[in-house]
Amino acid sequence: MKYLYVLIGLILIVSCNSSDLKNNEEEQDDITPPDPIATFYKGMDLSFQSELEAYNINYRDETGTVVDLLDFVKDNGTNLVRLKLWHTPQNGQNSLTDVKAYAQRVKSKNMAFLLDIHYSDFWADPGTQTPPSAWQNLTDIEIRTAVYTYTKDVITQLKNQNTLPEIIQIGNETDSGFLWNYGKVWDAFSDNWSNYAALVGEAIRAIKDVDTQDEVQIMLHHSNVENAIYFFTELEPFSLDFDMIGLSYYPQFQTKNLNLVASKVSELATTFEKDIFMVEVAYPFTLDWNDNQNNFIGNINQTIPEFTPSPEGQKAYLEWLINMIKTIPEDRGKGFCYWAPDWIAFSGNESTSTNGSAWENQCLFDFNNKALPAFDAFRSN
DSSP, rough: OHHHHHHHHHHHHHHHHHHHHHHHHHHHHHOOOOTTTOOOEEEEEEETTTHGGGTOOOEEOTTSOOOOOHHHHHHOOOOOOEEOSSSSOTTOOTOHHHHHHHHHHHHHTTOOEEEEEEEESSSSSTTTOOOOOOGGGOOOHHHHHHHHHEEEEEHHHHHTTTTOEEEEEEESSTTTTETTTTTTTGEEEEEEEEHHHHHHHHHHHHHHHTTTTTEEEEEESOOTTHHHHHHHHHGGGOOOOOOOEEEEEEETTTOOOOOHHHHHHHHHHHHHTTEEEEEOOOOSSOOOOOOOOSSSSGGGSSTTTTOOOOHHHHHHHHHHHHHHTTSSSGGGGEEEEEEEEEOOBBBBSSSOOOOOOGGGGGBOOOTTTTOOOOOOHHHHH
């Protein structure tokens, strides 16, 4: 009988250990990062959060219950967060310190991380590509060295804290090149593509020197779906080693012909054999405003006829966008990122100061800070 009890005990121990092992494996699975090949990314650019959190803003779910923003968007379908990085920002926002801190929070939620390196101390876009003040008056050789050294340092610091991005964007909306005039490819500099490509090449080399396991997807970003084919055609002779074409689509600035958008995006994918990521998108839920600041979009002529500027129209726009991306040939459509869904206008009842926003009618939270129906598009895809 004693041996029977011993045998039963051993069986129970093995059973418990097997159960514990299974539980540990399940817990380990919970922190496995998304597979960049299999994942359809539903992203949000939350670069404002490191600043907005200081104001203790109350974001709310559809019922009006106060929520933690990052927890809420993650629990409601968002699987990627994009963060912009400025070199030496005067106000301290979007610095490497900010990005590293928020990246840790993103990764702790098992979400993917997209790093948008502006290579500037402030906003970079097709009309403004100012080099960091620390890089002024460098020679062509020195600026290339600066790009390599800076990029490598940034990626090394992120890797060392276990927040290596799934995707890294080299420059922001670089239609006209970046780091003007070193890498400018616009107007009088239309024959300067070799210098732009050399600078991008140094950034790519730096990323790959750190990412020795080839885990990072590298993106180049253009602001206009109609004109991007010209841009990537000009770059093709330089054989740059990148993975994704990132595109912005804001109907107030671009075509409102949805068939044209779909055809141009598909043409990009098949012509250049690159994955496509709609990395900046947004749509208004109203044409009203919640502050005294002008908005980027406020006129019915700036909207798409098929989608009213309403909560349901905003949701329908996102549903169309997702379907369009998913129908890109050869499964080249990898996802989208909603720009500044959190950049609401708020006043004294949320903090001790009043803050306007030029974007509050394109957020994913209404003027009472409640989540809008557009979150359904994130949940169901």
